Amino acid sequence: MTEPVVLLDSVDKTFGDGTANQVHALKNINLSIGRNEFVSLIGPSGCGKSTLLRVIGDLISPSAGTAQINGKNARQARLDREYGMVFQAATLYDWRTVAKNVQLPLELMKYPKEKKEQRTREMLELVELSDFAGHFPWQLSGGMQQRVAIARALAFEPSILLMDEPFGALDEMTRERLNLELLDIWRKTNTTVVFVTHSITEAVFLSTRVIVMSARPGRITQDIPIDLPQPRGVETRENVRFFELETQVREALRESERPTP
Amino acid sequence: MSERSQRIVAPIVIFVVIFLAWEGLVTALRIEQFLLPKPTAILSNLVRVIRIDTADTTVLADNEAAALLRVNRLLVDLPGDISPEVLAPLEEAHIAEFRQGSRRVLLSRGVNLTPILQASWYTLKEALGGLALGGIAGVLVALATARWTATREALLPFAIAANSMPIIAFAPIFNNWFGIDNPFSKMAIVAVMVFFPLMINTVRGLVSVPPRSLELMRSYAASEFAILFKARIPNALPYLFSGLKVAGALAMIGAIVGEYFGGPRIALGVFITQEAALFRFASAWAAIFSACLMGISIYLLILLAERLAMPWHSSFRE
Numbered sequence: 001m002t003e004p005v006v007l008l009d010s011v012d013k014t015f016g017d018g019t020a021n022q023v024h025a026l027k028n029i030n031l032s033i034g035r036n037e038f039v040s041l042i043g044p045s046g047c048g049k050s051t052l053l054r055v056i057g058d059l060i061s062p063s064a065g066t067a068q069i070n071g072k073n074a075r076q077a078r079l080d081r082e083y084g085m086v087f088q089a090a091t092l093y094d095w096r097t098v099a100k101n102v103q104l105p106l107e108l109m110k111y112p113k114e115k116k117e118q119r120t121r122e123m124l125e126l127v128e129l130s131d132f133a134g135h136f137p138w139q140l141s142g143g144m145q146q147r148v149a150i151a152r153a154l155a156f157e158p159s160i161l162l163m164d165e166p167f168g169a170l171d172e173m174t175r176e177r178l179n180l181e182l183l184d185i186w187r188k189t190n191t192t193v194v195f196v197t198h199s200i201t202e203a204v205f206l207s208t209r210v211i212v213m214s215a216r217p218g219r220i221t222q223d224i225p226i227d228l229p230q231p232r233g234v235e236t237r238e239n240v241r242f243f244e245l246e247t248q249v250r251e252a253l254r255e256s257e258r259p260t261p
Numbered sequence: 262m263s264e265r266s267q268r269i270v271a272p273i274v275i276f277v278v279i280f281l282a283w284e285g286l287v288t289a290l291r292i293e294q295f296l297l298p299k300p301t302a303i304l305s306n307l308v309r310v311i312r313i314d315t316a317d318t319t320v321l322a323d324n325e326a327a328a329l330l331r332v333n334r335l336l337v338d339l340p341g342d343i344s345p346e347v348l349a350p351l352e353e354a355h356i357a358e359f360r361q362g363s364r365r366v367l368l369s370r371g372v373n374l375t376p377i378l379q380a381s382w383y384t385l386k387e388a389l390g391g392l393a394l395g396g397i398a399g400v401l402v403a404l405a406t407a408r409w410t411a412t413r414e415a416l417l418p419f420a421i422a423a424n425s426m427p428i429i430a431f432a433p434i435f436n437n438w439f440g441i442d443n444p445f446s447k448m449a450i451v452a453v454m455v456f457f458p459l460m461i462n463t464v465r466g467l468v469s470v471p472p473r474s475l476e477l478m479r480s481y482a483a484s485e486f487a488i489l490f491k492a493r494i495p496n497a498l499p500y501l502f503s504g505l506k507v508a509g510a511l512a513m514i515g516a517i518v519g520e521y522f523g524g525p526r527i528a529l530g531v532f533i534t535q536e537a538a539l540f541r542f543a544s545a546w547a548a549i550f551s552a553c554l555m556g557i558s559i560y561l562l563i564l565l566a567e568r569l570a571m572p573w574h575s576s577f578r579e
């Protein structure tokens with residue numbers, strides 16, 4: 001097997017260590033994600049999914065253990081801009097128009113003007129917001145803002161996408177359409193995706209692998225390969241295997257919520 | 262009526278109501294002019310007769326020409342209100358006399374505005390100069406502290422304490438340091454007064470960037486420099502402008518009160534104290550109104566700049 005894209009070795013994270021409100025957010029996380037995988041993290045709220053994603057992105061450092069991205073330590077990978085992150089909240093800059101928000105990473109990476117504008121146009125087209133290029137974030141609905149954030153993460157074609165419940169705030173129709181778009185992007189661009197979600201259906205539909213987590217302390221309880229045929233489409237949801245896998249994930253989740261001895 | 266026109270009409274209506282109420286109350290309660298002049302008196306003071314032009318002084322008798330020159334000089338030397346003692350003999354005796362002798366002497370209706378305008382302009386320059394000096398210094402110090410956290414932790418409590426002091430009390434000291442007639446003595450006090458609110462507000466804006474916005478920058482491995490220009494400074498703009506609005510008002514106060522403690526005769530604060538000392542209250546009031554108008558104009562200019570600088574801001578959302 002080739003070198004893993006994401007490799008977590010005995011990662012532990014405790015917030016506020018030694019204080020009264022100490023939280024053991026992650027416990028002994030071992031995870032290896034290969035090139036071109038689409039891995040979903042699913043688990044009850046507060047189980048450390050966002051924390052895990054932020055450890056991978058070197059936005060926080062683990063209390064113990066190591067995170068490696070593309071064979072480098074997480075910090076070096078961040079400095080080399082190996083990944084694009086979509087946060088749970090859109091996190092757009094109020095003072096930038098939609099187009100300027102999408103351009104932000106391209107500006108920081110010193111893209112030439114022409115390429116910058118072209119990428120912005122393509123990305124806005126992809127998330128169907130071309131007509132809103134000149135609008136400010138406050139003029140957009142929550143779902144539209146989230147689509148801008150996705151366009152921004154994709155704009156510089158990172159080899160890894162870290163997505164923290166990106167479609168959580170969207171209506172069902174938009175969510176399904178963007179799921180298909182995301183799969184399309186993933187297939188075309190050879191990206192590796194780590195995707196946090198609350199939705200079992202979404203996790204099974206999108207992923208090649210679903211990681212089930214449990215809370216307090218957050219740890220991995222099951223690692224379920226999703227062997228549905230590729231490419232996925234509307235017919236995938238009618239596949240009997242789809243329902244079997246959904247049930248399997250649901251049961252794994254229920255089990256993980258049981259108090260551990 | 263549209264919301265927009267309502268916003269413009271409402272203040273005008275309030276202004277007219279206040280004007281009429283003031284006029285009415287002063288008249289009805291027979292308040293003495295020196296206690297509170299009527300607004301009409303203050304206004305008419307601005308457009309009173311003050312100039313006497315002599316068309317052909319060459320044909321005047323020597324002593325008459327001298328008399329006119331003296332009157333002219335008197336008027337030029339005395340800005341503001343012209344006392345009836347000066348005007349009465351002119352109107353009654355001299356004018357009539359000169360007319361009779363076919364020497365054309367024109368008594369023209371001029372404006373009393375000039376000395377007030379001159380004094381206002383002088384003081385406005387002091388206020389704006391001080392605002393610029395203190396503002397630039399405040400923003401630069403704020404930018405420095407945004408970069409060096411330790412400096413900020415050390416400076417901020419001091420700045421907040423300084424901001425609650427009546428800095429204007431130092432005005433006589435500043436007058437002494439920089440020279441009472443030197444406009445820089447007023448600019449300096451203004452600069453110190455506006456420095457603290459601007460610095461404190463800007464620091465708050467620079468450090469109050471939402472943590473997620475900074476994480477986003479971090480995920481792009483953005484440099485400190487890029488974070489400053491693309492996240493911190495835009496985030497600080499609304500704070501900077503609310504600091505500027507406070508500072509704009511402080512600047513006029515600082516300049517005028519600084520002049521109350523002494524300054525050249527051309528300064529507005531000195532003009533007001535002198536007119537009041539000479540019981541020319543209508544003129545003093547007119548000068549005070551001019552100061553108020555300048556304060557409001559500075560505020561409106563800041564508001565306009567704010568709109569231009571951040572059209573995206575929530576306060577302008579329709």
Ligand SMILES: Nc1ncnc2c1ncn2[C@@H]1O[C@H](COP(=O)(O)OP(=O)(O)O)[C@@H](O)[C@H]1O
Nearest residue numbers: 015016023025044045046047048049050051052
């Ligand atoms: N910066 C932080 N400081 C303290 N506690 C935190 C911090 N971030 C997350 N936590 C805690 O860690 C746990 C996991 O949080 P999170 O990763 O956001 O969960 P999830 O994304 O799965 O809902 C929660 O109990 C949360 O309160």
Ligand SMILES: [Mg+2]
Nearest residue numbers: 049050088164
């Ligand atoms: Mg989360």
